[in-house]
Amino acid sequence: MLSYRELDPAGIRGVVFDIDDTVTRNGVLEPDAYAAMHRLADAGFELVAVTGRPLGWTDVIARLWPVRAAVGENGAGWAWVDDAGTHEGYFCDAAERAKQAALLDTIRRKVATRMPGIKTTNDHRHRRCDLAFDVGESVSLPRAEIDALVGLIEGLGARTSVSTVHAHAIPGPWDKAEGVARALRDVLDIDLDAELERWVFVGDSGNDAAAFERFPKSVGVANIRDHLDRLPVPPRYVTDGDRGRGFAEIALRLADHRG
Ligand SMILES: [Mg+2]
Numbered sequence: 252m253l254s255y256r257e258l259d260p261a262g263i264r265g266v267v268f269d270i271d272d273t274v275t276r277n278g279v280l281e282p283d284a285y286a287a288m289h290r291l292a293d294a295g296f297e298l299v300a301v302t303g304r305p306l307g308w309t310d311v312i313a314r315l316w317p318v319r320a321a322v323g324e325n326g327a328g329w330a331w332v333d334d335a336g337t338h339e340g341y342f343c344d345a346a347e348r349a350k351q352a353a354l355l356d357t358i359r360r361k362v363a364t365r366m367p368g369i370k371t372t373n374d375h376r377h378r379r380c381d382l383a384f385d386v387g388e389s390v391s392l393p394r395a396e397i398d399a400l401v402g403l404i405e406g407l408g409a410r411t412s413v414s415t416v417h418a419h420a421i422p423g424p425w426d427k428a429e430g431v432a433r434a435l436r437d438v439l440d441i442d443l444d445a446e447l448e449r450w451v452f453v454g455d456s457g458n459d460a461a462a463f464e465r466f467p468k469s470v471g472v473a474n475i476r477d478h479l480d481r482l483p484v485p486p487r488y489v490t491d492g493d494r495g496r497g498f499a500e501i502a503l504r505l506a507d508h509r510g
Pocket of ligand 1: 270271454455456
């Protein structure tokens with residue numbers, strides 16, 4: 252990985268960033284990172300937050316943060332605000348989402364029966380398209396138990412994604428990178444693939460893998476070094492600081508370049 256100082260800031264249009272442990276520390280938004288978001292937005296950059304957190308949270312983030320869109324549940328949907336009000340978009344249509352909800356219901360019941368010690372996450376009631384189990388947030392499950400949970404979910408027909416805190420049952424074909432691409436088309440009428448070189452992605456862990464692969468200008472905050480074994484493609488650049496401090500480093504480099 253190269254130092255973030257090697258990233259050429261010329262021509263960058265926007266910054267897509269993960270939330271947990273990219274702009275937060277112990278679950279709390281870091282002041283340096285929040286100030287840096289405002290610097291970027293004030294300098295004219297388009298900001299997009301993308302997270303495994305619930306779609307209910309993205310409604311709030313789109314209203315409160317200086318972002319053009321907030322993508323949630325690892326790409327399943329997004330929220331944005333414009334002069335007409337608050338809007339939501341989804342990767343799959345309503346009929347598909349109804350089928351996916353039935354599958355998640357089956358998974359929820361089977362996990363409760365076969366692995367009664369495993370609980371859904373405490374942000375569960377704000378989710379609309381996926382189902383997440385707590386593996387490392389308020390409990391610390393052994394690797395073997397997480398593997399058994401993943402096996403059970405996949406055996407029932409859903410994909411899985413495991414972050415440092417949650418194991419997600421994913422009933423549709425979305426991922427963080429494709430969710431961002433759809434959101435940009437939906438919200439800003441942007442064809443991401445036609446201008447990938449103009450976007451920077453910043454993330455921190457294994458559940459950012461799809462975005463590290465998609466964005467040629469991908470940046471890991473310094474704590475990415477703890478997760479390199481779970482990334483088929485590492486980020487191209489890495490910051491000196493960890494979490495929100497690292498995000499602020501790359502953000503200020505871009506904002507300063509624009510002046
Ligand atoms: Mg993260």
